[in-house]
Amino acid sequence: METIFWILSVITVLGAIFAITLRNLIHCVLSLILFFLGIAGHYFLMHADFIGAVQILIYIGAVAVLMLFAIMLTRHVTGDEGPREVLGGKWWAGMGTAVIIAGLLWAIIRKDALAQLLPVGAAETSVVEIGKALVADWVVPFEAMAVLLTAALIGAVVIALEEVIRKR
Amino acid sequence: MDHAALQHLAQQQWLIPLFPLVAAAIQSLLPRGQRKLSAGLCIVAMGASCILAVRAFLATLGTEHHEVERAFFNFTWFQFGNTHLDMGLLLDPLTAGMAVMVAFVGFWIFVNATGYMAEDDNFTRFFCFQSLFAASMLGLVVSNNLLLLYICWELVGLCSYLLIGFWYFKPAAAAAMKKAFITTRIGDVGFFLGILMLYWKTGTLNLYTADHTGALEQAGALAHLAGWWGLSAASTIAFLLFIGALGKSAQFPLHVWLPDAMEGPTPVSALIHAATMVAAGVFMVGRMFPLFTAEPGNWVMDFVMWVGCFTAVFSATIAVAQFDIKRVLAYSTCSQLGFMVMALGAGSLAAGQFHLLTHAFFKALLFLGSGCVIIGTHHEQDMRKMGGLKKYMPITFWCYLIGMLALCGVPPFAGFFSKDEVLLETFRRSKVAWGLATFAAFLTAFYMTRQMFMVFAGKWRGGQPDHGHGHADHDTPDDHGSGHHGGEPHEVSWNMWLPLVVLSAFAIGLGFFSQQYGQYLGVEGGEAPEGKALVMGSSVAVGALGILLGWLIYGRRTMEHATEEDPLSASLGVLFTVLNRKWYIDELYEVTIIRFTAVCGVFLRLFDKLVVDGILHAIAWSFWGVSQLFRWLGDEFFINGGFDSSCESVRLGGKTLAKLQSGRVQNYFRVLSLGAAILLLIYFFT
Amino acid sequence: MNIPLDHYLMLSAFLFAIGLCGALSRKNAIIVLIGIEIMFNAGILNLIAFWHYKYFTSVTAQMFAIFAISIAAAESAIGLALVIAVYRHYKSVDVDEMASLKG
Numbered sequence: 001m002e003t004i005f006w007i008l009s010v011i012t013v014l015g016a017i018f019a020i021t022l023r024n025l026i027h028c029v030l031s032l033i034l035f036f037l038g039i040a041g042h043y044f045l046m047h048a049d050f051i052g053a054v055q056i057l058i059y060i061g062a063v064a065v066l067m068l069f070a071i072m073l074t075r076h077v078t079g080d081e082g083p084r085e086v087l088g089g090k091w092w093a094g095m096g097t098a099v100i101i102a103g104l105l106w107a108i109i110r111k112d113a114l115a116q117l118l119p120v121g122a123a124e125t126s127v128v129e130i131g132k133a134l135v136a137d138w139v140v141p142f143e144a145m146a147v148l149l150t151a152a153l154i155g156a157v158v159i160a161l162e163e164v165i166r167k168r
Numbered sequence: 169m170d171h172a173a174l175q176h177l178a179q180q181q182w183l184i185p186l187f188p189l190v191a192a193a194i195q196s197l198l199p200r201g202q203r204k205l206s207a208g209l210c211i212v213a214m215g216a217s218c219i220l221a222v223r224a225f226l227a228t229l230g231t232e233h234h235e236v237e238r239a240f241f242n243f244t245w246f247q248f249g250n251t252h253l254d255m256g257l258l259l260d261p262l263t264a265g266m267a268v269m270v271a272f273v274g275f276w277i278f279v280n281a282t283g284y285m286a287e288d289d290n291f292t293r294f295f296c297f298q299s300l301f302a303a304s305m306l307g308l309v310v311s312n313n314l315l316l317l318y319i320c321w322e323l324v325g326l327c328s329y330l331l332i333g334f335w336y337f338k339p340a341a342a343a344a345m346k347k348a349f350i351t352t353r354i355g356d357v358g359f360f361l362g363i364l365m366l367y368w369k370t371g372t373l374n375l376y377t378a379d380h381t382g383a384l385e386q387a388g389a390l391a392h393l394a395g396w397w398g399l400s401a402a403s404t405i406a407f408l409l410f411i412g413a414l415g416k417s418a419q420f421p422l423h424v425w426l427p428d429a430m431e432g433p434t435p436v437s438a439l440i441h442a443a444t445m446v447a448a449g450v451f452m453v454g455r456m457f458p459l460f461t462a463e464p465g466n467w468v469m470d471f472v473m474w475v476g477c478f479t480a481v482f483s484a485t486i487a488v489a490q491f492d493i494k495r496v497l498a499y500s501t502c503s504q505l506g507f508m509v510m511a512l513g514a515g516s517l518a519a520g521q522f523h524l525l526t527h528a529f530f531k532a533l534l535f536l537g538s539g540c541v542i543i544g545t546h547h548e549q550d551m552r553k554m555g556g557l558k559k560y561m562p563i564t565f566w567c568y569l570i571g572m573l574a575l576c577g578v579p580p581f582a583g584f585f586s587k588d589e590v591l592l593e594t595f596r597r598s599k600v601a602w603g604l605a606t607f608a609a610f611l612t613a614f615y616m617t618r619q620m621f622m623v624f625a626g627k628w629r630g631g632q633p634d635h636g637h638g639h640a641d642h643d644t645p646d647d648h649g650s651g652h653h654g655g656e657p658h659e660v661s662w663n664m665w666l667p668l669v670v671l672s673a674f675a676i677g678l679g680f681f682s683q684q685y686g687q688y689l690g691v692e693g694g695e696a697p698e699g700k701a702l703v704m705g706s707s708v709a710v711g712a713l714g715i716l717l718g719w720l721i722y723g724r725r726t727m728e729h730a731t732e733e734d735p736l737s738a739s740l741g742v743l744f745t746v747l748n749r750k751w752y753i754d755e756l757y758e759v760t761i762i763r764f765t766a767v768c769g770v771f772l773r774l775f776d777k778l779v780v781d782g783i784l785h786a787i788a789w790s791f792w793g794v795s796q797l798f799r800w801l802g803d804e805f806f807i808n809g810g811f812d813s814s815c816e817s818v819r820l821g822g823k824t825l826a827k828l829q830s831g832r833v834q835n836y837f838r839v840l841s842l843g844a845a846i847l848l849l850i851y852f853f854t
Numbered sequence: 855m856n857i858p859l860d861h862y863l864m865l866s867a868f869l870f871a872i873g874l875c876g877a878l879s880r881k882n883a884i885i886v887l888i889g890i891e892i893m894f895n896a897g898i899l900n901l902i903a904f905w906h907y908k909y910f911t912s913v914t915a916q917m918f919a920i921f922a923i924s925i926a927a928a929e930s931a932i933g934l935a936l937v938i939a940v941y942r943h944y945k946s947v948d949v950d951e952m953a954s955l956k957g
Contacts, residue, residue, distance in 0.1 A: 005857050009865055016869055016892050020876025025884060032888055039895050042862075046906040051898075051919050058923055063891065063930050070934040071884060074941040094834075094878020097841045102871035104848040109863045130920075133913045141917070145924055152928035156935035831956030834886065834949045838878050 004045060012038030025071045029064055036060045050127050171239065177227050178239035178259035184220050184267055185306035187213040192299035198292050206292040207282045210299050214278055217306060218271035225264040229688070240312045240376050256312030256374050261688050262521065266309045266451055269525050273443045273532050274302045276667035280536045281435035283664035284543060288433075294334060298439065301327035305444045309451065314363050314373040314383065317452065321359070321416070324445045325352050331440060332432040344428035351425040355415015362408030366459075369393060369401050375455070384458045391462035402462035409456055410472055417449030417505045420479045424754055426502055430494040434539030437494060442501050442535050443528035450508045450524050457517050473513025473594070477601045477608075480506030482751070484611035488618070488736070489747035493538045493551050496619050500575065501531055503608060507590050510605060516593035518686040523586040525685075526678050530574035530583055533671040537568035540664050541623060545657040551619065552734075555727060556628040560657040565624050567668035572620055574675040576613040577711045584707070585679035592703045602703070606710055613714025618722050618736075626726025628657065862903035869896035883940070883947040887933045894926040 015035030022028045036059040043052030134142050191213035195206050238260040245253045278298065285294050304327060308320035326349075333345030366383055367373055369390055376382040387402050395404030413419070418426040429441050440446070453460065453472070460469060480503045487499035504527050511520035542549055544561050558565045574583035587609065595602040659665070721735050737744035746752065828839070873892030876885060898919050905915030941947055 002857055005861070012865070012869065013872070016872045016876075019888055019892065020872065020880060020885060025882065028885060028888060032891065035892065036895070039899055042899060043902055046902055047910075048902050048906065048916065048919070051902060051916060051923075054920060054923055055895075058927050059891075059895070063927055066931060066934055067884065067888065070937055073938050074884070074947050093838050094841070095875050097838065097845055097878060098871045098875035100845045101841065101848065101874065102868060104845065104852055105867035105871070106864060108848070108852060109860050109867065112860070129913055130916055133917060134920075138917050141921060145921055149924065149928055152932055156931045159932070160935040160938045829956060831953035832949060833952070834878065841874055841878060 005042075008038050008041040008045065011035075012042065026068070029067050029071065032067070033060050033064045036064065050130055174227055174239040174259060175241070177224050178257055179241040180220075181224065181241070181257035181259055181263075181310040184217050184224070184271070184310055185303045187216045187220075187303075188299040188306065189303035192296050192303060195292055195296035195299060198296075200289070200292055203291045206295045207278070210295040211275065211278050211282075213299060214271060214275040214302060217302070218268070218275050221264070221267040221271040221306075224259055225268045228259065228261050228264045238376060242312060242374050242377060245315075253315060254313055254372070254374050255316045256376075257310050258312035258376065259310070262451075262454060263309055265521070265525060265685075265688075267306060269528050270302070270305050270309060270444050273528055273671070274305075274439055276670055277435050277439045277443075277532060277536065280438075280539065280664050280667045281433075283661050284435050284539050285433060290334065294331075294433065297327055297330050297334070298435070301331065301440060301445075305448065308448055312375050314366065314375065317455075318359065318363060321412070321448065321452070322356070324440070324448060325349060325356070325416070328352075328429070328440050328445055331436040332429045334432055334436065338431065340428075341431040344425070344431040348425040348429050351422050352415040355412045355422050357411070358408045358414070359412025362405050362412065365395075365401070365408060366405045369405070384456065387458040387462040390459070399466055399468065400463040402459045403466040403468045406456065406460040406462075407468045407471070409459070410453060410468065413449030413453050413509070414475065415449070416452075417446050417509065418479075418502050419449075419475050419506060419509060420482055421753075423479060423483065423502050424757065427495050427498045427750070430492070430498050434494065434535060434542060437498070438532045438535035438539065441498065442531035446501060446505055447508075447524050447528060450505065450512065450520060453509070453512050454517055454521050454524075457512070460512075461515065469513050469515060470598075471513070473510050473597065473601055476506045476509030476511070476513055477594075477604050478506070479503070480510060480608040481604050481611075482506075484608045484615070486747055486750050487615045488611060489734075489744050491551050491734075491748075492549050493541060493554070493619070493623065494535070494549060496551075496615060497531070497534055497538060500534075500612065500616070503612060504531070504575075507587065507605065507608070510601065511590040511593050514593045514597035514601070516589070518689050519586070519589040519593045521689065522682055522685045523590050526574070526582040526586040526675075529671055529678060530571045530581075530675040533567060533571040533668060533675055534575065536664075536668055536671070537564055537571060540564040540660045540668065541568075543664065544660050551622040552727065552732070553629055554623045554657075555626040556624070557657055558624040560628070561659045563659060563665045564668065567665070567672045568624070569620065570672040570675050572616045574679075576616055576715065577609055577707055578715075579708065580676075580679065582675050582677070582679035584711075585682040588704055588707055589682055591707050592700060595699050595703050606706055609707060610710040610714045613711045614718050617715045617718025621718065621722040621726060625723060627728075629727065629729060859903060859907045862907075863900065866896045866900035866903065869893075869899070881948055881950060883937045883949050883952075884934075886949060887930060887937065890933070891926065891930060894922070898922050898926075 012035055015031050015033075015038055018031035019028050019035055022031060036055065040052045040055040040060075043049075043055055188210070191209045195209060198206050238258070240256055240258045240260075242254050242256040245255045247253075278295070281294070281298065285291050288294065301324060304320045304323035308317055308324060311317040311320060329345050329349040332348050333341050335341045336345070363373065370381075370383050370386045372381060372383055374382045375384045377385070390402035390405070391400045393401035395401040397404070397407075399407070415422045426441060426446070430437055432440075460472070483499045483502035483506065487496050487503065490496045490499060504523070508520045508523050508527070511523060540561065541554065541557060541564060544557070544564065545554060548554060570581070574581035577584045577587040579585075591602060591605055591609070594605050725735075734744070737748075740747075749755075828835075870893050873889045873894075873896060876889030876892065878889075880886060880889070901915060901919050901922070905912075905919075909915055937947060940952060944951055
């Protein structure tokens with residue numbers, strides 16, 4: 001079992017790394033999809049079936065596609081592949097910060113006793129229970145989420161709407 | 169009158185000078201046009217002073233014995249620590265007589281002045297100064313304290329200065345006022361030294377005090393203290409005080425200012441330079457007489473007598489050769505003051521003071537008469553251009569004649585009695601001095617007769633065409649224009665001849681009181697019987713001789729033309745010129761003293777400019793330098809620089825911090841994650 | 855399976871760092887959004903890991919994860935819409951150019 005973990009981890013990490021370092025934006029998104037797949041794999045490994053399914057459906061199915069659409073809409077008409085410079089100004093600042101954070105988190109996690117936990121048993125929850133919880137205990141956040149998604153939908157449409165209509 | 173009432177009056181003596189002082193103060197605020205008000209105020213004030221003075225005088229008359237009734241009132245002026253300066257008022261026979269004389273004569277002179285100054289623009293200013301002068305003179309007379317006397321002394325000097333230079337826009341008047349002030353100031357140095365020495369030796373400046381420690385009461389004690397020049401302290405002080413009298417009473421060698429003082433208006437000459445101010449010197453010597461006589465046989469008294477004698481003769485010789493009507497009278501005043509001083513020097517207080525009183529009346533009369541003549545002849549002052557005024561101005565003529573006879577010592581006029589007393593006392597002291605004084609009396613009679621004939625007899629020489637405008641040194645500012653100068657003379661208005669009449673009465677009648685005056689002053693009445701007849705006879709004789717000679721030369725054949733040569737100059741030749749030019753004393757002073765003073769002035773000015781100013785400039789520059797240093801160091805460098813750099817640093821800090829606001833979201837995100845990293849660090853290490 | 859929790863935690867931390875790195879360093883706005891997505895996923899992975907190892911009986915963590923995912927999706931939609939709108943104005947997606955809030 002551990003091997004599956006390690007393989008999945010490698011896939012995930014590589015996907016993430018390539019997602020942020022590749023020059024071609026489409027390649028970045030494709031790498032991101034790989035990353036999402038790796039995460040979904042991890043979810044399945046941890047017996048969080050529903051979450052894994054949701055991950056694939058939403059992230060890969062919606063978010064990644066949305067990103068592709070955005071890339072296509074924001075390309076230069078001349079067919080340029082994007083800005084030459086990959087890295088922004090003072091890129092080392094960000095990189096350094098990230099490294100520091102990573103290092104600190106590693107140190108913190110290492111020390112913690114909690115981290116030595118081992119899995120105790122299989123998950124008892126199932127999709128049925130999730131469904132029930134959503135409409136019983138968690139109905140308010142569920143409805144709020146619905147409102148939020150509606151608002152996000154409307155907002156995105158409004159923001160991205162062509163301004164041509166107004167000029168007339 | 170009992171002593172308590174006299175004491176009460178003595179306390180009120182300050183009222184006598186108060187009225188003219190208040191009048192002067194009010195008049196200084198009046199506008200120029202208020203002539204009637206100003207003159208009225210002045211005359212009323214003088215009248216009030218006169219009444220008060222007469223009241224005080226009557227109070228002192230009630231003495232039955234030869235003891236002198238004297239009341240005084242001293243008060244502290246101001247005090248510092250243990251010493252205090254006093255002022256005092258005195259009421260005694262000498263004071264009372266002088267006060268009445270000053271107030272009475274002053275009153276009539278003011279009345280005359282309303283006529284004399286009628287056409288002058290500065291009418292109110294004149295009366296303001298005259299009132300101030302009257303107040304000062306009365307203050308001088310009633311003072312029991314040498315400091316108060318000195319203050320009033322200086323004040324009369326000031327008023328004399330202001331009034332001599334009343335027409336200050338005339339250069340001659342401006343020069344004369346300065347000369348008067350400076351010359352009397354030289355005398356005042358001696359006076360002040362005398363005051364200092366008196367205060368030093370006696371510790372007080374009050375003349376008479378309640379516990380008999382007054383300066384004059386200590387005269388006897390002072391006579392035993394040692395002074396300077398081999399004299400006792402009393403005589404030294406007396407000598408120094410007499411130097412002040414030399415200046416004020418125009419004795420030789422400080423007589424030079426008095427003739428020039430005739431530049432002032434004639435009422436000024438009458439009041440100040442005939443009756444009162446010049447008499448102040450004589451009065452002061454009389455007041456301080458106990459100091460003079462304290463040490464028997466001292467040479468100060470002889471000195472005084474000889475100075476007086478010399479001045480009397482000297483001035484009389486000059487008066488013989490003068491052509492200005494007022495100059496003759498000025499030199500005559502000088503000469504008569506010499507008589508008074510001589511009498512005092514001979515040891516007789518009564519003779520000197522009595523001659524002072526009578527002289528005041530008839531000399532004021534003569535000056536006022538000359539003022540009437542001047543006004544009547546339309547501001548003519550040269551006697552050669554007058555003549556025959558007897559028929560034009562009869563009242564003036566008769567009054568003037570009375571005055572002239574009084575001055576010449578013709579009996580029974582006042583001058584005869586007083587001059588006779590003077591000559592008698594001098595005869596007792598020194599025959600030589602008496603001889604010279606008699607010669608002076610002869611000259612007096614001569615020049616006065618000369619004046620009378622030149623002015624009033626003969627025919628009017630004023631309208632002659634070839635005399636041109638000979639007013640080289642007598643131009644008055646309110647010239648009537650050339651047409652007037654040849655006009656016919658006329659009699660003056662009533663407010664000008666009324667004072668003449670009043671004063672004439674006194675000039676006639678005052679002389680009969682000579683014996684009473686001696687007793688009144690408390691002087692022993694015993695007189696030496698020998699010599700009296702000789703003196704009296706000789707004085708009458710020389711008077712008659714002088715008049716006769718005058719008539720011979722000037723009366724028998726009067727001058728025909730104004731340009732005619734004076735008959736006397738034909739006989740005397742060069743001597744006449746010398747006499748006319750005042751023995752060239754002024755020129756002598758000019759060459760020696762004035763030049764010397766001018767040279768000193770140049771040196772001192774140079775010293776002032778180089779040394780004193782140099783030091784001042786050095787100090788100022790050093791201060792400036794220090795302040796510049798402070799300015800640069802403190803202000804520029806630290807304060808300005810510090811402030812500027814702090815502002816600059818804030819600006820630079822702001823500019824740097826503004827870079828955080830780049831508007832770039834990614835940058836904000838970076839800062840955010842940096843902050844998170846720091847928090848994690850803190851969490852990790854604590 | 856004997857993988858301790860800390861492996862998952864460290865993986866999640868590492869992924870988070872990578873995502874942060876990408877968000878801070880790249881010039882392209884879309885890459886920034888990609889980096890943010892990576893960070894989100896790292897967080898949710900962390901969450902699920904804790905659920906699996908300790909709170910496996912409760913449904914709360916899964917709820918949390920569901921909501922987090924849906925919010926992340928909404929956020930990315932809005933973000934991309936904004937990028938499109940900004941692109942219309944600036945004609946580029948370079949974050950360094952979008953500095954009109956400067957100062």
